Amino acid sequence: MILSLIKFTAITGFVMALACTVSKSPAQTHDSEVLFVCEHGNVKSLMAASYFNQLAQERGLPYRAIARGTAPNSTTVPLAIIQGLGGDGFDVSLFHPSAVKVSDVSASQHVITIGTTLPEDAQAAAQAKMERWSDVPAASDDYSAARAAIKRHVDSLVASLEATTLLTKTAVIEVSGPKGQRFDYSPSTQRTTTFCQRTWARASCMSSTCARIR
Numbered sequence: 001m002i003l004s005l006i007k008f009t010a011i012t013g014f015v016m017a018l019a020c021t022v023s024k025s026p027a028q029t030h031d032s033e034v035l036f037v038c039e040h041g042n043v044k045s046l047m048a049a050s051y052f053n054q055l056a057q058e059r060g061l062p063y064r065a066i067a068r069g070t071a072p073n074s075t076t077v078p079l080a081i082i083q084g085l086g087g088d089g090f091d092v093s094l095f096h097p098s099a100v101k102v103s104d105v106s107a108s109q110h111v112i113t114i115g116t117t118l119p120e121d122a123q124a125a126a127q128a129k130m131e132r133w134s135d136v137p138a139a140s141d142d143y144s145a146a147r148a149a150i151k152r153h154v155d156s157l158v159a160s161l162e163a164t165t166l167l168t169k170t171a172v173i174e175v176s177g178p179k180g181q182r183f184d185y186s187p188s189t190q191r192t193t194t195f196c197q198r199t200w201a202r203a204s205c206m207s208s209t210c211a212r213i214r
């Protein structure tokens with residue numbers, strides 16, 4: 001009985017330490033940045049960022065996308081792109097393309113190039129977090145085909161990020177109590193039930209919100 005209590009106390013301490021770590025995770029309080037880069041910064045990357053932000057918001061994911069270009073040649077968005085994205089509910093008429101900077105790459109958790117190559121200094125900052133989409137046709141030649149390819153890639157990217165987010169939020173640690181009672185800690189749930197009032201657990205609790213009873 002004493003040995004079981006010691007083991008339970010040690011496990012509970014680990015659970016609470018993990019709880020403190022999870023509660024301070026930056027990903028839970030700040031959106032992570034996704035960087036889309038195309039040549040001019042006002043067509044493919046803008047389309048990808050628009051579709052990505054919409055889908056990420058719909059699924060409640062902590063990500064925000066921005067669009068940049070490797071060689072912007074305009075300060076506006078082509079009319080065909082304004083009209084095309086407008087048909088999907090996006091107003092990009094006031095968007096102004098910007099050249100990609102090393103700071104953009106450094107601040108992003110994911111970097112996706114679409115039919116272009118990052119400048120050498122930005123490539124070093126991107127390292128393993130860079131992904132290339134080389135099969136997106138020119139929107140000026142076939143907008144529908146470009147839209148379909150970009151949306152397919154965005155759907156896949158969001159699904160991957162969603163799966164990763166769920167894995168980090170639903171890791172469950174189970175602790176066995178007396179008489180077969182089971183307790184678990186899951187960082188994805190806000191519902192916790194205290195069991196410090198129970199005599200058998202009083203010695204092992206370090207907080208009033210130790211675990212959730214199944």
